[in-house]
Amino acid sequence: MGSILYTAPDCIRCKIVKDFLAEKRQEYRAVDFKGDTETFNKFYRTYRKAIYRNPEGVEFPLFQDGDVIRQGSGEILAYLLSGHGLEGCVTRSDMLHGKISGLYPSQCPDGQEENFQTLVRRLAEGGLQVWLQTDGRKPELLEKLLCVKNTHVLCNMVGGAEATTKIFGGAPSADELGATIRLVSNTPDGAVRFLVMPLPDDSGWSWPRREDAAAAAKMVAAACGQPTLPYTITPVTPEMTWDTRGLEPLPGENLLMYRSAARQHLFKAEIAR
Template sequence: MSYTIYTATGCTRCKIVKQCMKERGIDFVEQDMKAEGKEAFRKFYSANRKSIFRGPDGVEFPILTDGSTICQGIGTSIAFLHAGNKLDGFFGVGTLHKEWVDGIYVSAGNPKYVTEFMEVLRYLKGNNMKLQLETNGLNSNILQQVLDEGLADVVIMNVLGPRELYSRILGQEVDMNEVEKTIPTVTKFPEYRFQTTVVPVIRQESEPNEISFLTAKEIGETAKLIADGTGSMKNPYLIRLWNPKLTTDQRFKAVKAMSINDMFSYRTSARCHQVLTEIEKE
């Protein structure tokens, strides 16, 4: 198997991934996009544009490929080197910079591979990286292990909605006992916050589907779920606008997005149970 790593001059994350490959005896070719590898990266990017994320600050490096799989960023690259595709779901492309690594999703991976997941977190922390993890409440035992070992600096919990809508929003059956177990665990990390995106919900499976956004009352119930789980009304809680451009569900493609002004009634409702509730800025 032949590996190529696309790097940027002075990129600490790139150095860590290269170090990992050397430790594992993996041969690789490096293409520095700011030096002699500029043309090679241009051709690679042109051929794989749909598979490479470009954010507001540009392309995240390193980018690692074995000819078939493309891993972008330090988290996905280290995960792939440690466990191949077993950790798919746990790691994605991050948006933070310098010593911070995000794009780590506790709830999205297969809990069968918790040992491999923890190994990757230890490796990243062992290389002086700070980790931001996200959870929606699933895989609560994994989050507890992360807490016990002190492997996360920030944890964000996406509380999807009130109890009765959680499974419908996620699109799979959810054990709410697990979600309720996660909520107090989140507050034990050095830094944390809860957040809810005001998403459209399929209220009834029919033709056409009956779709409407979470209501202000339902966001209030979600805030109460947090209060009940933590025993506090003073948790950092963020209400977020849903972005139709990010949905992969074709049923929601025609749904018109809400505006910031629509969020004020939601904030008022949430503050009945979480007084620090704020609206995410656009």
């Protein structure tokens, strides 16, 4: 069976993928889910567990290459550019209506930087507002990506170096984080934030402790030397791609605790609205 691209009418994300396939002269079969509901429904029933539904329904496009299923323009282009090379740094987007996320340059494998740059450029040139997320590593790559028009960035802090390594597979040096913060600060809508997400511990997973919030803010303050740097406390939500690990909802008072801890090092820390 050859490659199949499942699309929706008037879908800008679908057009981005179609244009890329046409440019590469790659053969594939296009199936419009409204024009050929029988074929799409058969595909959907077969691969239901692998298909993501956002609050507005199934996200298009979807690409089938044998047993490989990729969904969303970011994941599909990443696969077409690199095979499985960008899997660890490109995931589904949790943004809708002309925006796309799920792009993590800090986790881009060595040797895949050019493919990552091509991916971001194609998404932005196709008309999407691209939102990158960084943990502070690879500021050189981030700087190149931010030269692409309509590209934005969020810097996620989850705790100290140990917690960061457990979540992201590595932690930035002070120089890397400092360079990243400067780039984020000079980008429209860029933000440095404490992303409140489950962290692994001896018993499994739990919400961050006060010490984790303090350690994250301390890393930021030490790296940038700006205790007045704007800094937000942002809890993950079910709509985000981050897994809440089945934990009970985050108690509201925890956000106040995290803000208090962060303000030991970053005086303008605020809870995201």
